[in-house]
Amino acid sequence: MTPRARLEARLVAEGKLSPRDVKPSAPLKGKDALFALGRLKTGEKNKTEQRFEDEVLRPGMMAGDILWYRFEGIKLRIADNTFLTVDFAVMGANSIITMIDVKGSEAVIQDDARVKMKVAAEAYPFRFQFAFPGRAGWTYEDVGR
Numbered sequence: 081m082t083p084r085a086r087l088e089a090r091l092v093a094e095g096k097l098s099p100r101d102v103k104p105s106a107p108l109k110g111k112d113a114l115f116a117l118g119r120l121k122t123g124e125k126n127k128t129e130q131r132f133e134d135e136v137l138r139p140g141m142m143a144g145d146i147l148w149y150r151f152e153g154i155k156l157r158i159a160d161n162t163f164l165t166v167d168f169a170v171m172g173a174n175s176i177i178t179m180i181d182v183k184g185s186e187a188v189i190q191d192d193a194r195v196k197m198k199v200a201a202e203a204y205p206f207r208f209q210f211a212f213p214g215r216a217g218w219t220y221e222d223v224g225r
Contacts, residue, residue: 125151129167132182132211136218137168147171154179156200164196166208178207185212186221197223 091097125133129151140146148171156164156179166179181197183189189210201208201224208223 125167128184128213129182131213132168132180132218136211137170145173147173147175156204158196158199158203162196164200166197169206176207178209179204180209180211180220183210183212186210186219189221194223200224 088097088102092099092102133149133151137146137149141149150169151167152165154165154169156166158164166181168180168182170178170180172178179197179200181193197208197210200206210221210223211218212221213219
């Protein structure tokens with residue numbers, strides 16, 4: 081709910097505004113409809129991140145392919161006052177740490193997110209990837225190196 085919509089709802093509830101005076105908001109169109117409508121608290125997973133953990137990370141741990149993972153566990157400094165916190169830091173059985181940023185689809189990956197991941201890939205000895213759900217499981221896109 082937008083700040084304006086919250087204000088209008090409060091004013092209607094208090095009887096200071098008539099419900100017929102509230103104009104319905106236009107539905108989101110195109111690429112805007114793909115994006116989340118707010119921010120979750122730090123440490124709180126969205127549905128796609130939870131699905132990734134349930135479908136990929138936990139089974140990988142049980143199979144021994146993943147030794148360790150942590151949600152929003154590592155914050156990387158990539159410039160003055162610029163940081164990157166990926167969704168999951170994952171250590172595979174080969175002891176390589178992969179920083180995975182989970183997205184709802186490839187279309188929602190913003191240019192600034194790509195740039196931050198590329199800069200981090202140049203500065204840190206980790207593997208960086210975007211992950212998004214596909215028709216047959218998960219699709220991964222390597223970033224950098």
